[in-house]
Amino acid sequence: MKGLLEICYLIGSVTFIIGLKMMGNAKTARKGNLIGAFGMTIAILGTIFLFRTDHTTVNTLKFVLIFGAIGIGSAIGWLTAKKVEMTKMPELVSMFNGMGGACAALIGLTEYEHNRGNIAALSFIVAGMVIGTISFSGSIIAYLKLSGKMDKPVRLPNYNSLNNIVLLLVVIASVYVVLQSLALPVFVIWILFVVAIIYGILFTVPIGGADMPVVISLLNSFTGLAAAFGGFLYDNKPMLTGGILVGSAGTLLTLARCKAMNRPLSNVIFGAFGGGSGAAAGEASEKGTVKDIQVSDLAVLLNYSKKVVIVPGYGLAVAQAQHVIHELEKLLEERGVEVKYAIHPVAGRMPGHMNVLLAESNVEYEKLVEMEDINPEFPQTDVVLVVGANDVVNPAAKTDPSSPIYGMPILDVENAKNIIINKRSMSAGYAGIDNLLFYNSKTSMFFGDAKKALTELVAEIKQL
Template identity: 45%
Template sequence: MAHAAPPAWALLAYLASGVLFILALRGLSSPATSRAGNRFGIIGMALAIVTTLVTHIPAALYSGVGVEVDNGLITPFESFAFVPDYVAIFEVLAAIAIGGTIGWVIARRIKMTDMPQLVAAFHSLVGMAAVLVGWAAYLNPEAFGITGAAGLIEPQSRVEMGLGIAIGAITFSGSVIAFLKLAGKMSGAPILLPARHVINLGTLAGILILVGYFTQDQSIAVIALITALAFAIGFLLIIPIGGADMPVVVSMLNSYSGWAAAAMGFTLHNTAMIITGALVGSSGAILSYIMCKAMNRSFISVIAGGFGADASVGSGEAREQRPYKQGSADDAAFMLEQAEKVIIIPGYGMAVAQAQHALREMADKLKEKGVEVKYAIHPVAGRMPGHMNVLLAEANVPYDEVFELEDINSEFSQADVAFIIGANDVVNPAAKTDKTSPIYGMPVFDVGAAKQIFFIKRSMGGVGYAGVDNDVFYLDQTMMLLSDAKKMVEEIVKALD
């Protein structure tokens, strides 16, 4: 059965929603325009949902009494004769209300420090939605208008369906593992299986072969096997990836969710889903590339194992005891207020301690004393792309004080103080000097060029997610402030009064 073409006004509405989604992505590229970007996204999604409901609901919700249905849609001149199916109407509205309420409650209650695992959880829902839609289309192809001769599903629709289900299943299971790692419910260390590369490549090849075979044989066994293998490979792809590569994983899963939505858009003949999925998929892929470039790593190397894949890294072996200088909040406060320029480098430790508000208060007091304060953000700091930017924005840190690595790295030589709070790998000089280090080649901040370094961390026993020691701890100009990040910054703020 040929699928009904949407009316002209619906195509224009979908085009408008696509433009709004593009404006949303453009707005989200900067903290200063992110609120406007979010508004554009909300308006675009509302427009797409309303358009889809208006153009697709009638034939599904109404059992006609003398009603002529043309290609699945009630004709305008006959619509007066329908009898509403109130149960179906209630089900659709109830589903929208329940989903909207859950999303609203989560958005209101979620802590900014929990945003990475929330994003991973939402990605998993997008993936599962793609799987369920694909199976619904398979089980009831007539309703989706994808049947051809002899009532069989059209070959191109089978390809779209198979790929959509496969990508969605990979997104779901991979996102679940990412969520568990980010939430600390399973170890963030790589879990390495024997012959994992052979298993992964073999499974992916098997999925592609089955999708091709699905065009010839649409039996339920084929699509069930595609689904099962895709769920398995999503799990297998993510468990070997260590915590240091999680920003890439989050952006990669974001891309997968977009491609899954786009594939289902073709199955549903929904222009908005195709546009939205393509935008999310391509932007996620570009972001993954940017993240990998920031770590000087290839995308394949991240997927193949991640930081810490070498069993010798982070194995807990005793590290060489080296002398270091430990200071107090009073020492730091005295030297900070004497400085002319201070550069703050936040990391995941700041997020865990929820120290961003105290940090902004410290910066405000320093600025009152005539000190120039800037924030340096590494592209892979935290557990998701933009994690530190989001936390600083929540604390109302001015956007013009926040700089990316390439824009501020040259300024450390003019800085009186480099203030490191909860960061580690992104300031580790081993990335430039030690070819045996797992982070070798990753661009890092040149904090060693600053006159004075304050380094806040809980203890000297911990190392970053890459599992390697940091020579910055032992530099002559480094003073270690061993404490909870929030507690230490609050003590510095009191000492500045």
């Protein structure tokens, strides 16, 4: 039956490639995902029923355990994925990623003992275990941070040196365990496991706010790598293809995200970001006064505009205002106003997160305009309505070299004739940086919870 298993594995490997390729196009994406899932099912079933080696023992208990585990995992995975709100998507992806990492870690932990002395096998086992573990503990921290259970970046003194020392320790200990496996007691692998957990935590804990998407993407490729090491160990092609594919694709996505913020990856990992610069915040408070606008005035302004651009940010998602913003857009279109959405590549908590949210509330795909295309249109725009976004419209990215977001391409909203900013209060953005745009003479602040304020605005416009 070896031949049939190889065919199952071939189907698995090829569907991963085709599925991922199809996911790169909006039209075929959903089918691509299903094709990947189909190939995965074939590879899993093939392994359960056809994978047999000299060490394999099959009995009823094992089948009960395997199908029991798959049943439990499927039920929990399915329910969580179906129930989660779209705003909580990033932390969920992070959580599932951590589970994959933990799975790779457990494989390494069980395979260690009977492979002692076999240096080639041990290097794959230890590498997969360590990388999977780092991905696991790092993803859990990322999950806690994104879900707001741990919102302040924690910075230990000299954390860069500390992290590098622990990393060095992990690497040296791993090499030592591989080479000296027979001389060392079996439980050293568990010590290594604990040290890797600690490194994963140290690696993620200081990274704050706006950089979390980069971290998730990076940890995603780590788990891919861990799966690939499992593929080496068992000479298993779907694990190798899937793992390497995700490893390289994930790295590319990570770099794309860094490029969108105009910061090198090293800067994200080692740079102190997310804590904000206190100095910049202090300065900005002397940069002028803030005007606010009442809902009735704003209704009139929007109603008689020719062109309105909406800049949605994560605040919109948090306030669950994606539906009411679509209502506002439809209402204005009925009144003959041209409405578009300007989507910054890093809007939301993951690349493309904002598109997913707006698509959920039925906003037309064509109305979502990417940054490079919308920037030249701002001078002809009557009103820019910024809802729950901050850092992506902060002019400090262009003007203030000391700002942590300096160099990040932003939406040039200051070129529009009027700028309206909806915010709950004057607090700084997710990255913790004050925004000079608020003090611009063309800017008016429209204070209030996004959902409530926009609902009032829609009601007001309807009366005109």
